Amino acid sequence: MEVAAGGLVIGVAAAPVGGAATEEARHALAKTLGVPSSRVSLHRGERSRTKVFAAVGGDAEEARAALRRATGGRPGAGGPGAVA
16 A cells, blocks of 8 residues: 555555455455455446445544555545545
């Protein structure tokens, strides 16, 4: 995972076929946030390279801290999804 202009980049090995890459990204995000995969859903971007996920049931500050740890503490660019 890394922070890029406007958001978080999650690299996956799965091919973008049949939603496999999206599912791999969703699971990776859930693991990073420390929540069950069932708590992370695709909010927008089903057929786009740019995805927006929603995670429910966790503490927002804990989620920010987890993302900071996962990205080496690099701050976001301030756009949607940026790690602040």
